[in-house]
Amino acid sequence: MTRKRAIISVSNKKGIVSFARQLTELGVEIISTGGTKKVLEEHGISVIGISDVTGFPEILDGRVKTLHPLIHGALLAVRDDEKHQQQLAEHRIIPIDFVVVNLYPFQETIAKDDVTFADAIENIDIGGPTMLRAAAKNHAYVTAIVDPADYDLVLQQLKEHGSVLEETRRKLAAKVFRHTAAYDAIIAEYLTKTVGESYPETWTMTFTKKQDLRYGENPHQTAAFYEKPLGSRFSIAAAKQLHGKELSYNNINDANAALQIVKEFSEPAAVAVKHMNPCGVGVGSTIAEAFAKAHKADPTSIFGGIIALNREVDEETALKMHEIFLEIIIAPSFSEEALAVLTKKKNLRLLTVDFGAAKKKESFVVSVEGGLLVQDQDDYTFENANITIPTTRKPTEKEWEDLKLAWRVVKHVKSNAIVLAKDGMTIGVGAGQMNRVGAAKIAIEQAQDRAQGAALASDAFFPMDDTVEAAAKAGITAIIQPGGSIRDEDSIKKANEYGIAMVFTGVRHFKH
Numbered sequence: 001m002t003r004k005r006a007i008i009s010v011s012n013k014k015g016i017v018s019f020a021r022q023l024t025e026l027g028v029e030i031i032s033t034g035g036t037k038k039v040l041e042e043h044g045i046s047v048i049g050i051s052d053v054t055g056f057p058e059i060l061d062g063r064v065k066t067l068h069p070l071i072h073g074a075l076l077a078v079r080d081d082e083k084h085q086q087q088l089a090e091h092r093i094i095p096i097d098f099v100v101v102n103l104y105p106f107q108e109t110i111a112k113d114d115v116t117f118a119d120a121i122e123n124i125d126i127g128g129p130t131m132l133r134a135a136a137k138n139h140a141y142v143t144a145i146v147d148p149a150d151y152d153l154v155l156q157q158l159k160e161h162g163s164v165l166e167e168t169r170r171k172l173a174a175k176v177f178r179h180t181a182a183y184d185a186i187i188a189e190y191l192t193k194t195v196g197e198s199y200p201e202t203w204t205m206t207f208t209k210k211q212d213l214r215y216g217e218n219p220h221q222t223a224a225f226y227e228k229p230l231g232s233r234f235s236i237a238a239a240k241q242l243h244g245k246e247l248s249y250n251n252i253n254d255a256n257a258a259l260q261i262v263k264e265f266s267e268p269a270a271v272a273v274k275h276m277n278p279c280g281v282g283v284g285s286t287i288a289e290a291f292a293k294a295h296k297a298d299p300t301s302i303f304g305g306i307i308a309l310n311r312e313v314d315e316e317t318a319l320k321m322h323e324i325f326l327e328i329i330i331a332p333s334f335s336e337e338a339l340a341v342l343t344k345k346k347n348l349r350l351l352t353v354d355f356g357a358a359k360k361k362e363s364f365v366v367s368v369e370g371g372l373l374v375q376d377q378d379d380y381t382f383e384n385a386n387i388t389i390p391t392t393r394k395p396t397e398k399e400w401e402d403l404k405l406a407w408r409v410v411k412h413v414k415s416n417a418i419v420l421a422k423d424g425m426t427i428g429v430g431a432g433q434m435n436r437v438g439a440a441k442i443a444i445e446q447a448q449d450r451a452q453g454a455a456l457a458s459d460a461f462f463p464m465d466d467t468v469e470a471a472a473k474a475g476i477t478a479i480i481q482p483g484g485s486i487r488d489e490d491s492i493k494k495a496n497e498y499g500i501a502m503v504f505t506g507v508r509h510f511k512h
């Protein structure tokens with residue numbers, strides 16, 4: 001009986017010596033490429049060189065070593081097809097039963113700060129994926145192993161059954177195609193970016209599983225969390241969990257929303273999120289003051305909330321947070337004293353993220369049944385806006401501060417959205433209403449007396465003057481909105497009637 005053959009060609013040499021040794025002990029003959037052969041031979045494993053099989057040297061700095069019909073014929077032949085067998089015999093091709101390959105580290109290469117384009121290109125593996133794909137296609141006969149984590153499974157089945165089970169070969173083949181598809185997706189994304197194409201004819205993205213989740217949005221839904229390779233470090237996907245229970249599906253969504261809001265601020269800021277909407281946002285000269293305001297903004301809704309802060313959490317802030325029930329706290333860091341306070345609660349999740357990486361832009365992707373919507377991020381800031389003031393009265397300095405805060409927050413509230421702010425904090429949030437004045441009424445009701453002298457921000461223009469009227473009656477003195485309605489004049493007239501200062505930004509911030 002002819003001996004089984006394996007071709008081993010790996011960049012990541014982890015575990016390969018032990019695996020190859022055990023394969024040899026099981027009677028498998030090993031063929032290898034240059035670097036792999038050297039490592040195996042150094043460990044006393046006998047190996048057939050690739051050139052001894054192909055009769056051709058490895059050329060072009062390793063760009064061509066296994067790309068040869070004597071290798072691919074050996075991988076692709078159908079074992080019970082007579083014609084295929086005749087052709088193998090005719091060309092003196094000995095079938096190969098195992099392909100053990102992992103690829104040039106393209107992702108690791110492009111992750112380096114000083115990577116050159118030439119370096120990236122050289123790290124595109126061609127021969128490796130070709131062998132893997134051939135073996136995976138012919139998995140009826142060939143075992144394709146791309147992940148060192150599968151070495152033990154293969155050995156175990158060889159020992160127990162004398163061969164790798166068909167079901168396992170199929171699973172490994174599927175893994176190979178997932179792997180090569182992901183590998184190519186990363187290359188495609190890299191090259192596509194270098195030529196500046198934002199919306200190419202196919203959208204190939206790849207994600208790596210970070211964790212299985214206990215359940216999805218509801219307990220009867222299953223779910224998992226996937227991470228984008230080389231994605232933004234300022235993200236919930238890249239966050240480091242220091243303490244507390246495992247994150248849930250809803251936690252991840254809410255924490256993401258909180259991070260996007262806190263990113264708007266350079267001064268110390270604290271954001272409390274519930275069900276993807278901010279329920280309290282505060283800014284101050286210290287992070288403790290900012291948190292106190294985020295709390296005071298809506299002491300009811302913050303219960304069970306997700307908090308994001310843009311400064312280190314100190315003991316003073318931790319003590320304030322310790323008094324209420326919170327699900328998650330995310331910050332750039334926590335002082336030792338703050339950790340000592342907050343870790344007293346077993347379940348409270350404490351996470352850190354890299355705020356230094358907050359500037360990286362990623363496309364924004366939402367799935368719809370049967371498709372995907374892709375857009376760039378709404379990163380329009382107050383500084384870019386085309387500000388005009390159509391009313392007689394201009395905002396005072398204090399009103400400007402409140403207007404800016406309300407405007408920064410309203411962008412992150414589900415449409416139709418109205419946010420009221422005063423004294424460095426939000427005092428009313430009207431989210432996700434089907435008409436604008438409805439959102440305003442909710443925000444005003446929440447603010448109650450605090451609406452006196454407050455600022456109001458609207459995510460889109462006023463189709464009529466009813467929101468200005470409601471705001472005026474509540475005592476609001478300044479409004480910021482995009483402008484651009486055919487009825488702008490009605491709103492301007494109403495604002496002038498009540499002495500309200502109204503600012504137009506020219507920019508809409510829908511969020512659905």
Ligand SMILES: NC(=O)c1ncn([C@@H]2O[C@H](COP(=O)(O)O)[C@@H](O)[C@H]2O)c1NC=O
Binds near residue numbers: 032062064101104
């Ligand atoms: N060009 C080829 O024919 C080829 N065949 C295998 N490789 C890759 O070469 C690497 C192993 O090389 P070495 O054994 O020389 O360290 C593996 O990652 C494998 O995927 C190749 N390299 C790139 O395409």
